[in-house]
Amino acid sequence: MPVFRSAKLDNMTTSIFTELTVEKRAAIARGVDVIDLSIGSPDLPPPSIVMDVLRQGVSDPSMYGYTITGIPAFNEAVAAFYLRRYGVQLTPETEVLQLMGSQDGLIHLAMAVLNPGDLVLCPDPGYTVYESSIHLAGGQVYAMPLLEENGFLPDLESIPPAVAERAKMIILNYPGNPVSALAPREFFESVVAFAKRYDILVVHDFAYSELVFDGIRAHSFLSVPGAMEVGVEFNSMSKAFNMAGCRVGYVVGNADVLATLALFKSHVDFGIFLPIQHAAVAALQSDDALHGLADTYAERRDVLCEGLAAAGWKVRKCPATMFLWARIPEGWSSYDFAFSLLREAGVAVTPGNAFGKHGEGFVRIALVQPPQVLREAVGRIERFLVQRQPMHT
Numbered sequence: 001m002p003v004f005r006s007a008k009l010d011n012m013t014t015s016i017f018t019e020l021t022v023e024k025r026a027a028i029a030r031g032v033d034v035i036d037l038s039i040g041s042p043d044l045p046p047p048s049i050v051m052d053v054l055r056q057g058v059s060d061p062s063m064y065g066y067t068i069t070g071i072p073a074f075n076e077a078v079a080a081f082y083l084r085r086y087g088v089q090l091t092p093e094t095e096v097l098q099l100m101g102s103q104d105g106l107i108h109l110a111m112a113v114l115n116p117g118d119l120v121l122c123p124d125p126g127y128t129v130y131e132s133s134i135h136l137a138g139g140q141v142y143a144m145p146l147l148e149e150n151g152f153l154p155d156l157e158s159i160p161p162a163v164a165e166r167a168k169m170i171i172l173n174y175p176g177n178p179v180s181a182l183a184p185r186e187f188f189e190s191v192v193a194f195a196k197r198y199d200i201l202v203v204h205d206f207a208y209s210e211l212v213f214d215g216i217r218a219h220s221f222l223s224v225p226g227a228m229e230v231g232v233e234f235n236s237m238s239k240a241f242n243m244a245g246c247r248v249g250y251v252v253g254n255a256d257v258l259a260t261l262a263l264f265k266s267h268v269d270f271g272i273f274l275p276i277q278h279a280a281v282a283a284l285q286s287d288d289a290l291h292g293l294a295d296t297y298a299e300r301r302d303v304l305c306e307g308l309a310a311a312g313w314k315v316r317k318c319p320a321t322m323f324l325w326a327r328i329p330e331g332w333s334s335y336d337f338a339f340s341l342l343r344e345a346g347v348a349v350t351p352g353n354a355f356g357k358h359g360e361g362f363v364r365i366a367l368v369q370p371p372q373v374l375r376e377a378v379g380r381i382e383r384f385l386v387q388r389q390p391m392h393t
């Protein structure tokens with residue numbers, strides 16, 4: 001039989017995540033009790049109201065039909081949430097679009113707006129779906145390095161004008177994964193000016209909008225004047241409300257772009273299970289659904305950062321998200337460090353180069369375990385560093 005495989009997949013290799021999973025399974029099979037800090041899947045429960053609404057919904061026989069699109073109450077709840085949390089005014093009917101998670105939405109948006117050969121400015125390191133979405137749409141990636149000396153923001157001035165002229169879309173993600181950084185308002189203002197100058201669509205991924213620590217609030221890209229004319233913002237129920245398995249998210253912003261994506265989606269999916277939509281509405285409307293969430297992650301961050309510092313590994317404190325972006329000790333590659341740590345200490349972290357070539361020299365550590373497990377992880381990492389460090393100094 002011939003190989004049936006679209007050329008769209010040519011740029012898509014088996015990811016490090018698959019290799020990591022194989023290695024984790026092998027360690028578990030050897031009897032190692034692996035502490036998994038590699039994947040950003042929330043371990044916390046959703047707000048109880050979410051489970052109550054879902055419970056009621058699943059026992060109601062009238063809930064099982066196709067929904068085709070988001071229910072109006074969902075769009076209204078998102079608009080009210082955006083006003084309350086970020087001071088952004090949205091028209092529910094045209095400036096909010098429900099998604100089966102922002103992951104689906106990001107892939108589908110690229111397919112809906114890009115033509116083969118279109119150039120997209122993409123963060124490096126960046127969440128892996130950005131590059132995948134561009135490849136699946138037949139587009140080309142122009143990597144924007146996120147460097148520590150620039151606060152992990154892309155340097156728009158360093159993008160050659162010929163590249164900016166050709167670019168159709170720019171993807172940004174603050175607070176970011178894997179690099180936990182925040183974007184100041186002025187940066188978003190410069191993005192709006194840049195997008196207007198070169199006619200570029202801005203796609204801001206705001207999935208970690210509510211996981212921000214130390215009393216700080218993240219800016220929605222849409223809160224900047226002119227942003228609605230040039231961009232859209234993805235958001236998710238997965239992280240703020242611990243509903244990752246429910247597969248519900250949304251995109252807000254420019255009505256024309258949302259209409260294009262809605263047209264695409266109308267050929268792809270038939271909507272989300274009604275009880276999940278109702279549960280999402282309840283979460284968005286709830287005054288206390290977000291209570292304590294950021295503090296929980298901040299406490300985990302402190303346990304890890306302070307523990308690792310005491311073990312001799314100084315890691316930058318992340319201001320937001322569920323990830324530490326940790327520069328690894330001298331002498332290691334990201335890959336060797338992560339895989340050795342897993343094999344020898346039973347702690348799984350993700351090598352930074354899984355997110356792009358500028359992720360080399362870092363690992364991403366997910367704060368997805370309770371403090372007592374993180375303390376155990378710190379102990380194991382300390383022993384690993386003591387045993388292995390002399391070889392690398």
Ligand SMILES: Cc1ncc(COP(=O)(O)O)c(C=O)c1O
Nearest residue numbers: 101102103127177207236238249
């Ligand atoms: C930066 C970022 N964007 C989007 C997503 C996808 O989230 P979901 O599809 O669950 O809404 C994730 C998931 O980890 C993420 O880290």
